[in-house]
Amino acid sequence: MSAAHSCIFCKIVDKSIPSKKVYEDEEIYAFHDINPWAPIHFLVIPKAHIPSMLHLTTEHQALMGRIMALIPQLALEQGCNPYPEGGFRVVCNNGTEGGQEVHHLHIHVMGGPRPWLRG
Numbered sequence: 077m078s079a080a081h082s083c084i085f086c087k088i089v090d091k092s093i094p095s096k097k098v099y100e101d102e103e104i105y106a107f108h109d110i111n112p113w114a115p116i117h118f119l120v121i122p123k124a125h126i127p128s129m130l131h132l133t134t135e136h137q138a139l140m141g142r143i144m145a146l147i148p149q150l151a152l153e154q155g156c157n158p159y160p161e162g163g164f165r166v167v168c169n170n171g172t173e174g175g176q177e178v179h180h181l182h183i184h185v186m187g188g189p190r191p192w193l194r195g
């Protein structure tokens with residue numbers, strides 16, 4: 077609970093910090109990254125405070141499956157070009173050595189015409 081209270085993405089979920097919403101349902105929230113690396117760059121997160129993929133258990137299988145199946149739909153809705161010339165990149169950083177800065181599980185979805193700022 078205390079982790080959730082100090083977590084910036086929990087605050088985005090409870091709307092105490094504003095964000096540009098891409099998608100929302102009972103257990104998933106998606107919003108534009110504040111510092112995009114690509115023409116299209118949004119984050120998909122579970123509403124529940126799960127710090128990283130290393131905290132996933134079997135009880136999260138359906139949720140993570142829903143997130144992965146949702147991503148291509150949202151990517152196309154946000155303007156990513158069709159496969160195979162278009163497409164999108166998915167990145168999930170886990171832990172400090174994994175490059176994770178915000179410790180609430182999130183999947184980066186990036187797309188659009190290149191070049192991109194990073195990658």
Ligand code: 5GP
Pocket residue numbers: 084093095096107108109110111112168169175176177178179
């Ligand atoms: P990480 O390095 O943890 O994988 O990525 C964290 C991402 O969250 C970064 O790309 C960063 O730009 C984004 N971010 C950090 N704070 C905020 C915020 O307050 N609002 C939004 N929309 N994105 C944020």
Ligand code: ZN
Pocket residue numbers: 079080083084085086087124125126179180
């Ligand atoms: Zn959180």
